[in-house]
Amino acid sequence: MARQSGIIKLKGTIGDITFYKSKDGYLARQKGGVDKERFHNDPKFKRTRENAAEFARAGKASKALCTAIRPVLNKTQDSRMISRLVKSMMQVIKADQVSDRGLRNVLDGELVLLQGFDFNGNARLSATVYASYTSVIDRATGILEINVTSFFPDSQIVAPRGTTHFRFISAGVEVDFENETFNLVQSSSAEISFDNSVREPVVLSNDIGVEESTKPLFLVFGIEFLQQVNGTFYALNNGAYNALSLVLVDTGV
């Protein structure tokens, strides 16, 4: 048993040697693990394979959703967004009470659990937009809508320094997780000046053009901060403070 006696204690793997901490102190040993062949065939790994299958499904579903709203994401995401999304997607899958172990999936799960997901972990929508709004998904007409009530930018929007304007953004998307296809429609408000005068209500309506869809529908809502220089709008801080959240989910039939 190799023991680490130096000043710098390591944890993790370098080359073929694994460094770790045990109750006896810091140790080092040869890298171990289960080989691929065994993982795929050994009956003892059945449970592990089932977990892997569900995890793979969560990964794929996350990618499908991510790809679907890619145009809206537009820098309103942090570097760990996918990780968090996969984590949430695993909860969706684990909520499937119909399928057998290893076969649980997002369609039989609770996609509603994704509601409230923030695509930018550094700027949560609920801590950025305090103007009140309602969200509606009308499956019959295929219209996904956000209604922001009258508000005061100054006191109801938390904007980063340098903001002169902002705009609300929204998108409605129908996702077919089985075929990994989607149907996205996006909309945004005009540029709104960041000051203390009252603003008229804002309506962001997304008509996906499909009536009575049977697939899951998602409504995302967010805000983009802008700086106006000589009449042109520039994205502020590369979008670091932009917020985007999955405000409403309609699971489908």
Place this chain on the structure above:
DNA sequence: AACCATGACGAAGTCGTGGA
């Protein structure tokens, strides 16, 4: 010999980092 604690592995995907 039996037992215990612990980390690696695998699945899919994306982003950040470092080397070439």
Place this chain on the structure above:
DNA sequence: TCCACGACTTCGTCATGGTT
């Protein structure tokens, strides 16, 4: 500038290497 690799997400199983 591009590419390869590691980190990170979940979690059950087992190799590893120690102790009793």
